[in-house]
Amino acid sequence: MAHDERRLEVLRAIVQDFVSTNDPVGSKALAERHDLGVSPATIRNDMAVLEEQGYITQPHTSAGRVPTDKGYRLFVDRLSAVKPLSGAERRAIERFLDGAVDLHDVLGRTVRLLAQLTRQVAVVQYPTLSRSAVRHLEVVQVAASRLLVVLITDTGRVEQRVVDSPVEVDAGAVADLRTLLNQAFAGIKLAEAGDKVPDLLETAPQHLRGLVATVSTTLVETLVEPSEDRLVIGGTANLARGSALDFPGTMRPILEALEEQVVVLRLMSEVDASTVLVRIGEENDHEALTGASLVTVGYGSADRSLGGLGVVGPTRMDYPGNMAAVRAVARYVGHLLAES
């Protein structure tokens, strides 16, 4: 069994060296840079086995070895210790995020912070609407038969919809509508808001029914759609850093996938706040991302995940470091949003 253990040690060394140098790593360099206690020849044997098992591969005969996706996976699952953040990094997180004036600002700072800490592309999801609850609904009249309805959630999101009323409305009707909507929906999770509509319609006074029906169905329909979930993306310049080195093809499909927010949103839908989720290369369903890795986690309080955040980078990334950064930032953002 000592064999197996050393072999894993060799794999770890290969991953670490390759991540830091971006050169295929050979047996000699490995023996020099790591205290494996054996000679290059022995390492070569181990490498041959690792290659046969599919954990590493050589770009061409007589080049060093490079980890495969499977190799990275093993590394992440069994070989990487959680790397604690440095004090400076912790302080940076606080300094960066404190003083944000609103949700937009918090998430904007978060994405910049993450991009800076990890030197990767960072992605932050707005708190999911369907899991948010209504804090307040505001109705503003913008024209005789046109209303602007503003939804404020308990997570700080503010959404607006313009609704055309079937009939002209006056100030009194607007006030009544506001009261009715708030009575019906305040404190209710958006995912469950639809269930309240029948009740609401019943209690509404006759002359307001049409208006209430229009407004409430518009709200429920357009706000619960997952496409309404939003993303903030930052640090795309980091993609261009190693460009040719990191992404053998081009980085274009990745940029496209990021702009196609739906793709990333689907990935985000799987996160939860307790574990950092790592997807490596081919593990990604989406074709454009098969050359990339994602490190994601949910943020929010213990009992309630608000949304996800994470980073996207080459498979050749510093997994322990990125996992630590993503987790730390998510925790801090979770606290921040729980407070407000």
Added chain:
Amino acid sequence: MAHDERRLEVLRAIVQDFVSTNDPVGSKALAERHDLGVSPATIRNDMAVLEEQGYITQPHTSAGRVPTDKGYRLFVDRLSAVKPLSGAERRAIERFLDGAVDLHDVLGRTVRLLAQLTRQVAVVQYPTLSRSAVRHLEVVQVAASRLLVVLITDTGRVEQRVVDSPVEVDAGAVADLRTLLNQAFAGIKLAEAGDKVPDLLETAPQHLRGLVATVSTTLVETLVEPSEDRLVIGGTANLARGSALDFPGTMRPILEALEEQVVVLRLMSEVDASTVLVRIGEENDHEALTGASLVTVGYGSADRSLGGLGVVGPTRMDYPGNMAAVRAVARYVGHLLAES
């Protein structure tokens, strides 16, 4: 003078050919592809003059000529006819933008549309806050001494601020505060909101003064800052399209400048709705953008510019096409926002 005219014609041909092929263009190819009515030898003479005047240059001896920034400038100013959009493009604009549910959606669609039409990076600015007027202010209590103030502008922007009150407030105070704020600020341009604060404080009942002061100064201070103006950016994948071909250095500084929204916002501050503004290469103050060109224009109604939008791309871009697209989109967005 016939000389001069033909020389300009040669410059136009060079720009057009170079934009479409990305190869330095030689005298022979020019004579073949354009009806200039003279032989390559003559064209060579003209090219020598154009080069001496600084409109074109050769990457190296015995390569074709390439337009300089100055050459593009002349082309844009005197040689390019406004290229009308095709019917399909016009229809695309309408199809793409109609059906947007709110401001966020309108601008998101706009940026995607522009990126698609021009195949460049597109940038759209949110309606400037300082030029917007207050439509409504809403106050929601989130804790004993913490209020959420929501500002709705006549351009459809919704901004929120959390304000910590110096004293605990009750529901009545919140309602009074709401009324006071709306009385004071409704219809007022944000840029002038600061002037109203003293009046407001005077008319406020004694027991609300502290609260009103805190809230109104927070609003005025944080909302009038130009940094509060926002940008939507899209089509960054287009940067990667020609990458090495279009941007000799890397595209990284450009991505960085785009993320550094302040840079672009400053550029946007100069636009107005009547003329399309083109900045070519070195004409850009910002160093990272000296290899790029910007085509921008303001959007809004005739009497009032709300914000700017435009595209960023290599100096080697289709200026007439991009100018036409940018202008058409800006017009349509202007109408759309004027309605709501």
Added chain:
DNA sequence: GCTGGCACTCGCACGGACGGAGTGCCAGCC
């Protein structure tokens, strides 16, 4: 089961040769 040695493979960098595209200039022509 580990190690040192050795032959082998292969990619890459270097350098010279070649071809092609394009130019500038000049003499002649309209």
Added chain:
DNA sequence: GGCTGGCACTCCGTCCGTGCGAGTGCCAGC
């Protein structure tokens, strides 16, 4: 005076052959 065809020249990009170095696999020995 201006345009044109011809010509010599320049220089880039490509291709090919060589040498070098890194790295491997295998084998015999400890």
